[in-house]
Amino acid sequence: MEVDRVDGRTPNQLRPLTCSCNVLNRAHGSARWSQGDTILLAAVYGPKAGTRKNGNPEKASIEVIWKPKTGQIGKEEKEYEMILERTLQSICLLTVNPNTTTSIILQVVNDDGAVSFLENYVMFKMTYLTKKVQLLPSAINAASAALLDAGIPLKHLAVAISCGLEESGSVLLDPTKLEEQKMKAFAYLVFPNSVASILPEASLQVEGELLEHGMITSVTHGVMLVDSYLHCLERGRSASAKMSDFLRRSLQSRVPNDLPKTG
Amino acid sequence: MVADSKSAFIDQTVVPGDVVLDLSSMSNHTIKLGQGLRQDGDVISVMKAGKLRFSKPNKYWVESSNKRYVPCVEDTVLGIVVDQKADNFLVDIKGPTLAFLPVLAFEGGSRRNKPKFEVKLNRVFAFLKMGVSSSFTNKQGLECHRTENMVKSAGISSEKVLLLLFSECRFFPFSELNIIYFPSQVGKLLYVRVVKANADMNPELSCTDVNGKAAEFGPLKDGYMFESSTGLSRMLLSSPTCPVLEALGKKLSFEIAIGLNGRVWVNAEAPSTVILVSNAIMTSESLTGVQQRIMVEKLMQRVQ
Numbered sequence: 338m339e340v341d342r343v344d345g346r347t348p349n350q351l352r353p354l355t356c357s358c359n360v361l362n363r364a365h366g367s368a369r370w371s372q373g374d375t376i377l378l379a380a381v382y383g384p385k386a387g388t389r390k391n392g393n394p395e396k397a398s399i400e401v402i403w404k405p406k407t408g409q410i411g412k413e414e415k416e417y418e419m420i421l422e423r424t425l426q427s428i429c430l431l432t433v434n435p436n437t438t439t440s441i442i443l444q445v446v447n448d449d450g451a452v453s454f455l456e457n458y459v460m461f462k463m464t465y466l467t468k469k470v471q472l473l474p475s476a477i478n479a480a481s482a483a484l485l486d487a488g489i490p491l492k493h494l495a496v497a498i499s500c501g502l503e504e505s506g507s508v509l510l511d512p513t514k515l516e517e518q519k520m521k522a523f524a525y526l527v528f529p530n531s532v533a534s535i536l537p538e539a540s541l542q543v544e545g546e547l548l549e550h551g552m553i554t555s556v557t558h559g560v561m562l563v564d565s566y567l568h569c570l571e572r573g574r575s576a577s578a579k580m581s582d583f584l585r586r587s588l589q590s591r592v593p594n595d596l597p598k599t600g
Numbered sequence: 601m602v603a604d605s606k607s608a609f610i611d612q613t614v615v616p617g618d619v620v621l622d623l624s625s626m627s628n629h630t631i632k633l634g635q636g637l638r639q640d641g642d643v644i645s646v647m648k649a650g651k652l653r654f655s656k657p658n659k660y661w662v663e664s665s666n667k668r669y670v671p672c673v674e675d676t677v678l679g680i681v682v683d684q685k686a687d688n689f690l691v692d693i694k695g696p697t698l699a700f701l702p703v704l705a706f707e708g709g710s711r712r713n714k715p716k717f718e719v720k721l722n723r724v725f726a727f728l729k730m731g732v733s734s735s736f737t738n739k740q741g742l743e744c745h746r747t748e749n750m751v752k753s754a755g756i757s758s759e760k761v762l763l764l765l766f767s768e769c770r771f772f773p774f775s776e777l778n779i780i781y782f783p784s785q786v787g788k789l790l791y792v793r794v795v796k797a798n799a800d801m802n803p804e805l806s807c808t809d810v811n812g813k814a815a816e817f818g819p820l821k822d823g824y825m826f827e828s829s830t831g832l833s834r835m836l837l838s839s840p841t842c843p844v845l846e847a848l849g850k851k852l853s854f855e856i857a858i859g860l861n862g863r864v865w866v867n868a869e870a871p872s873t874v875i876l877v878s879n880a881i882m883t884s885e886s887l888t889g890v891q892q893r894i895m896v897e898k899l900m901q902r903v904q
Contacts, residue, residue: 365666383668430638433638435799436697485616487668490616490647529617535621535622588613588649
């Protein structure tokens with residue numbers, strides 16, 4: 338079932354991705370990530386001495402601060418912070434720098450709400466209860482690019498993708514805000530990045546399953562069948578491989594390649 | 601045998617999670633892992649993004665340039681004294697934790713001649729403006745009660761002084777407490793050597809070399825310090841001499857101390873020389889050797 342998307346994409350096509358690192362002078366690591374019109378800026382400070390209150394001194398602690406584009410900080414922002422904190426805690430190696438705190442600050446630069454005022458008003462009437470959750474996948478991608486830039490020890494990277502389920506039952510990858518509002522259900526999935534390994538695929542196993550088939554986080558909204566969810570997972574996983582490649586390539590272009598070798 | 605077991609990713613960019621070595625096929629070898637690699641069961645995987653490097657016979661590490669520093673033994677770094685305890689100075693070296701510098705770790709150090717690195721903490725100017733009210737128009741009615749406090753680490757804290765003043769102003773109606781806060785430079789800049797660096801403890805430093813001599817370590821007077829990345833420091837310290845330093849050294853005379861933690865200190869007779877050298881070094885980070893020489897030549901032409 339071929340669905341016509343507003344911006345002309347195929348159901349499996351992602352929005353154009355850009356990633357620039359080291360954009361902030363004072364932050365220890367920073368990244369600006371954009372997917373289509375959704376732009377997020379992530380800054381990492383740390384590791385700094387001292388753990389947070391009631392933190393485990395044998396592990397590093399991660400602190401996330403979410404800054405919305407407009408408005409005050411409320412429960413929504415706290416929820417994003419909590420989801421991000423748990424996701425990033427699972428990718429960071431917490432035992433390498435015990436008793437330290439790493440702070441990650443996310444600033445929403447643009448929210449993919451590029452509609453005219455009138456449309457905005459009409460939308461507002463219908464959707465005042467809808468959360469701005471479509472920022473979450475971009476936020477996770479921005480945060481993991483910033484952690485990479487800061488040199489925080491990581492087990493692997495986190496790659497996030499959003500999948501939406503339409504009324505007709507077809508799955509769309511990376512929906513824009515408009516598309517998302519018309520959907521029956523959607524899921525935000527975070528996968529580990531695809532690793533380059535010298536081992537043959539079969540031996541990279543964790544408890545009998547390939548490491549790449551793991552999943553870090555899944556946030557779902559709406560009602561969907563189990564089969565549709567598994568379908569989303571499949572599509573999401575293949576798209577995450579493309580995003581991992583993108584991250585790897587953007588990293589390669591940054592590393593200068595003719596510095597003298599220091600012994 | 602050794603050639604077969606080298607990683608296929610040497611000199612390539614690696615990303616966290618990449619598996620670079622499989623230990624199950626090398627049972628009799630010893631491998632030394634440097635920065636950025638960890639052992640995960642039977643494989644060696646990458647923790648940080650960067651280029652994988654190999655040095656004979658068996659050292660692997662990931663080379664990356666960051667703004668923060670990971671303390672390693674026998675590194676020479678530039679630290680700033682933050683505080684003084686009974687036995688140690690607390691020194692900031694841009695790492696995850698503060699480092700300890702024992703008070704005796706100086707040449708000829710003993711309990712009697714302890715070095716003094718004064719730590720000037722923040723200055724607080726606070727004053728009570730009394731008798732300020734919109735209904736008062738007389739010009740003589742304003743009294744200024746001004747308190748100047750330079751806080752020493754052993755003295756009363758600035759918060760207590762402020763509390764005192766605040767409690768005072770409650771007794772005077774129509775008074776304002778104005779607080780002006782001047783953060784000032786903290787502590788001395790030291791050129792030190794890292795003696796101990798374990799993950800779980802604060803690193804330990806020393807101002808002497810291995811034999812106990814001072815050998816250029818210690819406080820750095822005058823000059824100018826700037827911070828950049830660890831990659832720039834490594835490039836400046838590489839041998840043969842880094843092109844930018846060579847080119848600058850041919851025309852100018854200056855003194856320089858490079859810390860592997862990303863801090864660089866420059867001193868020269870004229871401030872203009874210091875500015876020139878610092879700017880040239882900061883710009884040279886992203887340039888190749890040839891570009892660095894051209895940049896320095898152009899700078900010299902403009903100055904002379």
